[in-house]
Amino acid sequence: MYSSEFDGASLFSGGGFMPSQATQFNDSGFSPAKSRANQCTLQLTVKQISDADQASDDKSNFIIDGVDVNSVTLVGMVTNKVEKITDVNFTLDDGTGRIDIHRWVNDAAESNQLADVTNGIYVRVTGQLKGFQGKKQIVAFSVKPVTDFNEIAYHFIECMYVHLYNVKLQQISGSVHPQTVPGMSNSFQNGPMGHQTPISNKFPGYLVDAGSDFDQMVLTIFHEPENLAKESGVHVDTIVERLGVPRNKVMASINYHTDNGNIYSTIDDYHYKSTING
Amino acid sequence: MDTSSPAVLVNAELLKMYVGKRVRAVVMVMRIDGGSIIGQSTDGHQLTIKGSQPFPLSTFIEVIGIADTNQSIRAEICTDFGDKIDTSTYDRVCQLANGEFKSLFV
Structure with a gap:
C-alpha cells in the first residue's frame, strides 16, 4: 500500500x-x-x-x-x-x-x-x-x-x-413502478374512450375509436377515398347494400359514429361524411 | 471500528434513561461546589458533574462520563466549549438523537 x-x-x-x-x-x-x-x-x-x-x-x-x-x-x-x-x-x-x-x-x-x-x-x-x-x-x-x-x-x-434525504430518495425511486402501474391501468379501465377520442382527432384514420367490429366496417366505408371525395358523403342505403345488414343496424352505427365525431350528416338525414378530411 | 461504548447525547430529561451508562451532555457552569461542578443542562435543569477539574463560571463544558443518578454525571472527559453555545439547538439534537434518528447514534 x-x-x-x-x-x-x-x-x-x-x-x-x-x-x-x-x-x-x-x-x-x-x-x-x-x-x-x-x-x-x-x-x-x-x-x-x-x-x-x-x-x-x-x-x-x-x-x-x-x-x-x-x-x-x-x-x-x-x-x-x-x-x-x-x-x-x-x-x-x-x-x-x-x-x-x-x-x-x-x-x-x-x-x-x-x-x-x-x-x-x-x-x-x-x-x-x-x-x-x-x-x-x-x-x-x-x-x-x-x-x-x-x-x-x-x-x-x-x-x-x-x-433523511437519501432514505426518501430511495423510497421515491423504489416505489416508482408499483405506483405508476396501477395508476396507468386505472386510467385505461376508467376511460378507454376518453383516452382514445382525443387521439382520433389528432391522428385521423384507423386510430379512431371505431367501437365494435361492425362499427369499424361502417367507418371503413366512409374512409374509402371515393367516399371521402364526395361532397355529400355516403347515403345510408349504400351502406345497407354494401354490408347486407338491416337498415336500423346501420343507422345505430351511424348514430354512434356521429356521437363520437367520426362522421357528420350532410345534405339530409341520410347522407353522412367522414370528419377525417375536414 | 468500535461502537460498543457509545456516549449518548443527553439533556437532563434524557439522562434519567441512561443511569449507569455512558453519556455526554453540555452544561453551563453555574458554581463549583467542593469537587463538583453544578451546571445547567441544555433543557434548563440543574446537573451535578462529579470528578471534573474546575472551569470558569458561565462557560459551557461538554461532559463525557457515566450517568451516576438522575441528576449527576461522573465525568471522564470534560471539554471547554467556550461561551457561545446555542443550547436550544443542542437540546433539539439530543432529542432527535434519542428519538426519530436513534439508529444513527446508538
Missing part, C-alpha cells in the same frame, strides 16, 4: 500539482474516473459507517442508506494519536463509536497542521472511507480542529438531513 501511494504522490508532484491536491488524487487510488463519479461527501456518524454494508470485497465500496459511499466527513474527538514520519494515525470518537483515521503526510506544512491535532480535541475529518484488512478506516485528506463547538451539533443535524 505504501509503495503504490508513494508512486502516485511522486507522479503528481512531479507534474507540478500542489501537494495537497496530489494527496487527494492518490487517495482515490488508481480508478479516478470511478471515484470522481461520486465525489459527493456524506456527513456520517461512526455508527452509520459501522452499520454500512460492504458491497464487495473491493476496497472502497460501501453502501449507506442505499448510496455508494466514498468521501465522508465526521466530527469527533481525537484519541490514541500516533505520529510517524510519513503518516499520522489516530482514533476518532464521535460519541457513537470509534474509527481509525489515517493521514499521509507529504510535506512540512501538512505535518505542522497535524501537530495542532492532539488527543482530546475535537476535529472535523474529511476523507475516503476504505476497507483495509477487514477493518473500516478513513484515509483523510483534511483534519481540521473544531473551533466553534456548535459545529458538533451542526454536524449531527447534517447527518440526520443526509440520512
Whole structure:
C-alpha cells in the first residue's frame, strides 16, 4: 500500500500539482474516473459507517442508506494519536463509536497542521472511507480542529438531513413502478374512450375509436377515398347494400359514429361524411 | 471500528434513561461546589458533574462520563466549549438523537 501511494504522490508532484491536491488524487487510488463519479461527501456518524454494508470485497465500496459511499466527513474527538514520519494515525470518537483515521503526510506544512491535532480535541475529518484488512478506516485528506463547538451539533443535524434525504430518495425511486402501474391501468379501465377520442382527432384514420367490429366496417366505408371525395358523403342505403345488414343496424352505427365525431350528416338525414378530411 | 461504548447525547430529561451508562451532555457552569461542578443542562435543569477539574463560571463544558443518578454525571472527559453555545439547538439534537434518528447514534 505504501509503495503504490508513494508512486502516485511522486507522479503528481512531479507534474507540478500542489501537494495537497496530489494527496487527494492518490487517495482515490488508481480508478479516478470511478471515484470522481461520486465525489459527493456524506456527513456520517461512526455508527452509520459501522452499520454500512460492504458491497464487495473491493476496497472502497460501501453502501449507506442505499448510496455508494466514498468521501465522508465526521466530527469527533481525537484519541490514541500516533505520529510517524510519513503518516499520522489516530482514533476518532464521535460519541457513537470509534474509527481509525489515517493521514499521509507529504510535506512540512501538512505535518505542522497535524501537530495542532492532539488527543482530546475535537476535529472535523474529511476523507475516503476504505476497507483495509477487514477493518473500516478513513484515509483523510483534511483534519481540521473544531473551533466553534456548535459545529458538533451542526454536524449531527447534517447527518440526520443526509440520512433523511437519501432514505426518501430511495423510497421515491423504489416505489416508482408499483405506483405508476396501477395508476396507468386505472386510467385505461376508467376511460378507454376518453383516452382514445382525443387521439382520433389528432391522428385521423384507423386510430379512431371505431367501437365494435361492425362499427369499424361502417367507418371503413366512409374512409374509402371515393367516399371521402364526395361532397355529400355516403347515403345510408349504400351502406345497407354494401354490408347486407338491416337498415336500423346501420343507422345505430351511424348514430354512434356521429356521437363520437367520426362522421357528420350532410345534405339530409341520410347522407353522412367522414370528419377525417375536414 | 468500535461502537460498543457509545456516549449518548443527553439533556437532563434524557439522562434519567441512561443511569449507569455512558453519556455526554453540555452544561453551563453555574458554581463549583467542593469537587463538583453544578451546571445547567441544555433543557434548563440543574446537573451535578462529579470528578471534573474546575472551569470558569458561565462557560459551557461538554461532559463525557457515566450517568451516576438522575441528576449527576461522573465525568471522564470534560471539554471547554467556550461561551457561545446555542443550547436550544443542542437540546433539539439530543432529542432527535434519542428519538426519530436513534439508529444513527446508538
